[in-house]
Amino acid sequence: MSRGHFITFEGIDGSGKSTQARLLFDHLKQAGKDVILTREPGGSEGAEEIRRLLVEGNPDRWSGETEVLLFTAARRDHLEKTILPALDRGTTVISDRFADSTRVYQGAARGNLRSLVDTLHDIAIATEPDITFVIEMDPIVALKRGLARQSGEDRFEDMGADFQRRLAQGFSELVQSHPDRCKRIDGARAPEAISKDIQAILADTL
Ligand code: ADP
Ligand code: TYD
Numbered sequence: 001m002s003r004g005h006f007i008t009f010e011g012i013d014g015s016g017k018s019t020q021a022r023l024l025f026d027h028l029k030q031a032g033k034d035v036i037l038t039r040e041p042g043g044s045e046g047a048e049e050i051r052r053l054l055v056e057g058n059p060d061r062w063s064g065e066t067e068v069l070l071f072t073a074a075r076r077d078h079l080e081k082t083i084l085p086a087l088d089r090g091t092t093v094i095s096d097r098f099a100d101s102t103r104v105y106q107g108a109a110r111g112n113l114r115s116l117v118d119t120l121h122d123i124a125i126a127t128e129p130d131i132t133f134v135i136e137m138d139p140i141v142a143l144k145r146g147l148a149r150q151s152g153e154d155r156f157e158d159m160g161a162d163f164q165r166r167l168a169q170g171f172s173e174l175v176q177s178h179p180d181r182c183k184r185i186d187g188a189r190a191p192e193a194i195s196k197d198i199q200a201i202l203a204d205t206l
Contacts, residue, residue, distance in 0.1 A: 004087040059159050079127060
């Protein structure tokens, strides 16, 4: 049996990742594919518990270094319990965020912690997606969309517009440094148009 494909969605808060991950999941499911939809931080019981520590509360609740450790711990559990078992049984895995989020949020935008992020990734995760869709959106529009949800999970949105701009820059650099894996997607269109684009790129690539 062949190993499943590992697909991730990345971008700033409110860029439309969850919407697109869900639309792709529905599309592949309708096409009869064996597929699961998961998310980070979270995606396994233990990682969902760690998620609450990360996304709720004051922006200065954790230092950047502590965040890297918590996100990596959550990712390791997600990988062990959900992602790797699914890929091994031939299931396609779609994850709403993965390691690129730590590279950009903690490694670039939140402080210059990229070497800590990369070292921990190599030791504890050492897995990359087959393809990553990076949804690009104007940071201010995305911030408004994200905060309008009133999810109670706005610790990162509460870091403000400058932080969102640094994130957008970080994701743009990520695409440049991984041109084969990362596909830039214009998020300022109707959800269905974006989804068609993603389906076409996926069919061409995998
Ligand atoms: P993310 O997962 O990146 O934070 P979501 O998919 O949750 O983003 O979308 C954030 C908000 O924007 C939601 O209220 C969603 O309904 C809305 N939204 C998502 N995609 C679009 C789009 N292409 N155009 C307009 N609004 C959108
Ligand atoms: P998410 O639920 O995807 O938020 P949103 O739907 O607003 O995009 O992720 C929660 C927050 O955690 C989000 O602000 C991004 C942040 N985050 C990191 O800072 N580093 C990480 O490694 C991950 C996975 C998420």
